[in-house]
Amino acid sequence: MTLQSHSEIETAPTLELPDFSLVFGGPLFQMYRRIHLYGDALELLPRRVVLITLFAWLPLLFLSALEGHALGGPIKIAFLRDIDVRVRFLVALPALIIAENVVHSRISPLIRRFVERHIVAAEDYPKFIAAITSALRVRNSVATEIALLGLVYTLGLWIWRSQSA
Numbered sequence: 001m002t003l004q005s006h007s008e009i010e011t012a013p014t015l016e017l018p019d020f021s022l023v024f025g026g027p028l029f030q031m032y033r034r035i036h037l038y039g040d041a042l043e044l045l046p047r048r049v050v051l052i053t054l055f056a057w058l059p060l061l062f063l064s065a066l067e068g069h070a071l072g073g074p075i076k077i078a079f080l081r082d083i084d085v086r087v088r089f090l091v092a093l094p095a096l097i098i099a100e101n102v103v104h105s106r107i108s109p110l111i112r113r114f115v116e117r118h119i120v121a122a123e124d125y126p127k128f129i130a131a132i133t134s135a136l137r138v139r140n141s142v143a144t145e146i147a148l149l150g151l152v153y154t155l156g157l158w159i160w161r162s163q164s165a
Contacts, residue, residue: 020111020132023104025139042101049094057089 023029023042032038037048064070064079072078079085111132114120120128138144 017111017115017129018132018136020108020136021104022107022139023100025136027140027142027145042104045098045101049097052097053089053093056093060085060089 029038032048037044037051061070061079067073069075070079071081114128115125
């Protein structure tokens with residue numbers, strides 16, 4: 001194994017990498033852009049956090065109030081007094097939405113570092129580009145998002161019913 005000199009590393013051929021983002025793309029992202037929850041970059045974060053959190057939490061509050069379970073009633077723990085619900089929807093969900101910015105800001109430079117630091121060998125560049133292109137194709141797939149949505153609802157419902165019984 002030979003060591004490359006510093007000048008050889010600097011003059012190594014550079015490959016134009018596609019912009020890789022797990023966040024920018026896909027049907028859901030496009031819908032968010034149309035309803036102004038995303039701009040051209042990942043701005044509008046406070047708006048996204050507030051609106052998505054309220055979209056998840058307010059229907060539950062409304063339905064529990066409709067049933068008389070929001071503040072008490074015949075159940076042990078009222079909806080508004082249930083710490084588990086508050087943590088899930090008012091802490092964890094905003095944290096996941098904020099994490100999109102962290103993921104986006106770190107993934108794209110990381111892909112470039114694979115090439116810059118020669119983790120991807122020169123002969124593997126075409127395969128690396130093909131893998132990135134394939135990942136972008138899956139990210140943008142309507143069928144994939146529909147399948148994930150179906151999986152979440154069917155598997156989630158099955159787990160919820162089997163665990164709560």
